[in-house]
Amino acid sequence: MAEVTIRALSKAYGGLSVIHGIDLEIPDGAFVVLVGPSGCGKSTLLRMIAGLEEISGGDIRIGARRVNNLPPSERDIAMVFQNYALYPHKTVAANMGFALKMRGMSKADIAARVARAADILGLEPYLDRYPRALSGGQRQRVAMGRAIVRDPQVFLFDEPLSNLDAKLRVQMRTEIRELHLRLKTTTVYVTHDQIEAMTMADRIVVMRSGRIEQVGAPLELYDRPANVFVAGFIGSPSMNMIGGVVHGGMVQVGDVRLPLPAGVIAVDGQEVILGVRPEHLSVRSEGFQGSVAVVEPTGSETHVVVRVAAGAELIAVFRDRVAFRPGDALTLFPEIGKAHVFDRASGMRLSP
Amino acid sequence: MSARLSPGRAIAAHAALLTYTAIALFPVFVIVINSFKSRRAIFADPLALPLPGNFDLVGYQTVMTRGDFFLYFQNSMIVTVASLFCVLLFGAMAAFALSEYRFRGNMLLGLYLALGIMIPIRLGTVAILEMMVASGLVNTLTALVLVYTAQGLPLAIFILAEFMRSVSDDLKNAGRIDGLSEYAIFFTLVLPLVRPAMATVAVFTMIPIWNDLWFPLILAPAEEVKTITLGSQVFIGQFVTDWNAVLAALSLAIVPVLVMYLIFSRQLIRGITAGAVK
Secondary structure, X not given: OOOEEEEEEEEEEOOEEEEEEEEEEEOOOOEEEEEOOOOOOHHHHHHHHHOOOOOOEEEEEEOOEEOOOOOHHHOOEEEEOOOOOOOOOOOHHXXXXXXXXXXXXXXXXXXXXXXXXXXXXXXXXXXXXXXXXXXXXXXXXXXXXXXXXXXXXXXXXXXXXXXXXXXXXXXXXXXXXXXXXXXXXXXXXXXXXXXXXXXXXXEEEEEXXXXXXXXXXXXXXXXOOOEHHHHHHOOOOOOEEEEEEEEOOEEEEOXXXXXXXXXXXXXXXXXXXXXXXXXXXXXXXXXXXXXXEEEEEOOOOEEEEEEEHHHOEEEEEEOOOOOOOOOOEEEEEEOHHHOEEEEOOOOEEOOO | OOOOOOHHHHHHHHHHHHHHHHHHHHHHHHHHHHHOEOHXXXXXXXXXXXXXOOEOOHHHHHHHHOOOHHHHHHHHHHHHHHHHHHHHHHHHHHHHHHHHOOOOOHHHHHHHHHHHHHOOHHHHHHHHHHHHHHOOOOOOHHHHHHHHHHHHHHHHHHHHHHHHXXXXXXXXXXXXXXXXXXXXXXXXXXXXXXHHHHHHHHHHHHHHHHHOOHHHHHXXXXXXXXXXXXXXXXXXXXXXXXXXXXXXXXXXHHHHHHHHHHHHHHHOOOOOOEOOEO
16 A cells, blocks of 8 residues: 655646646545546546556656556556456456466465455355356456555556446446455545445545645535536536625625625626525525526425526426426525635636 | 348349359360360360270370479478468468557558558569579579568468458456466467458468469479479470370369368368357
8 A cells, every 4th residue: 555646747748738737636545536527637536547558758756666667567566457458268256366367376366356345345146257257247247356466566447347337337336436445555536426325435526627626625626626627526416606796795686785794805896607506495485587487306405497587497306396387487506605716717616 | 130131132132143153164074074085075065074985094194104293383382381371470470460560650560561452472582593593592492482581471461461450459458457467468368369351361462482484483483392283294295295194283283272272271261269258
């Protein structure tokens, strides 16, 4: 186990720069999730840690070692890939033991380590099978077994659950989390799914266009997003963004005047974005008037899309059963104390 | 599979395919049946089946007794197998490099290597002969192997590079993380996965080499290095042609290539990749 330290890391393909000087500290034993939209550089960053991509600038350290120029096999890492990448012509046991065999470990040691990993993952009945005879979830478990047996300093996961169906994904999410609690190995996990990030991570790293937007614990990101991008990316359904102008301690949104949340430092005339989570909208007699466009019941809660003035849409989430129908008139009022205020020009958070 | 064909269209499709098969197989059929007949019977009724009345093995007897037929056979086998081995090995290696590594001029090199598909190697016969004379390789099997390797490489690289691009990057990267060298990744991960493509290339490469008359005639006409196609020519004279022997030799020449085809076509089975990815 070791911490991973990344300093001023950059990556360019020819003249095209895709990672722009990233600094990141991954503490020993942490479960860190890199999340962001596709093309944000999260997979590239992971592959640079793994040694599968060359580093154009900056440093990566695993523990005390600077690994920039080490080949992947010498970095003491293990990686789990999105499409499993099992060796098709090797049995499950051989797949798991292969890296150890390459290191020249004795047969008895390999067998012991494979048996231990198989025990952890419940793979004993399948050790003699070939990957093609396994289901998707089992294959992903074998891929994890292959990582576990190496007892590496860092686990790297590259969207490991993307190919699984929804139910299995939730189950594997829990399994990976439990595995981490048990092994306490430093883990870097890449996903584009913010729910995976929220549920699994100790710390989330939100990335966009090769830069880190914010680093923090899941609820910290949810409660205090640093900018409009993080606010919109974390949370589902995503945060409502309402444009407005500050005027005398109030925010003027269309013809609705709302008090500025406490602690916001803004000057008169400053254009701001008011961010309101769907669960912080409630039905009142005053507020944003509109008509119900879509009602999406999920069972435990109901999402209601309301079309308000000027074509904008607000999404509200109600915990209790509501009987709205498309076309109904509805007035929504935000819970001011829980609203977020961002500067329109820079997108940065103004709320404390 | 597309939608089911209606019975009428199915019959039409099968009729077209059967007609084509019949046309394609007819010359082979005629060669084989006539090789078992007497000379008189061949000319009297070329399409008759070999029956007790006209059955005669004289052609095969001539082939077995005259000339070093087994030597010719052996030469053809050596040349074909050696060329095939070189084409597959070097073709696959070049294809791996082109598909796997990003380097300056990758695209140009790929185009240059594919250019050979469009330019017939026979245009260079004179230059090749001069080269072989200069290097003292005339009348050796090595000369033929070298020429056939050059002839087979462009298509092999073209097809294999395309297939290798479809091999999962994750699988190769998993190998790299497990500590495999690039050679080990090529031989133990990529080659088994492109086996169907290798078999296709092998069939395409093998048949023209086995059947070729041109280069053996020019580069290796000496008795001890004659190939089977060239060897069969001894039975074709300017004034008299021993048709029994020619047909028997041709019938025999079909056998090895057929066997090799069957071996490779067994490899064309798909589904080897199942379970590797997704």
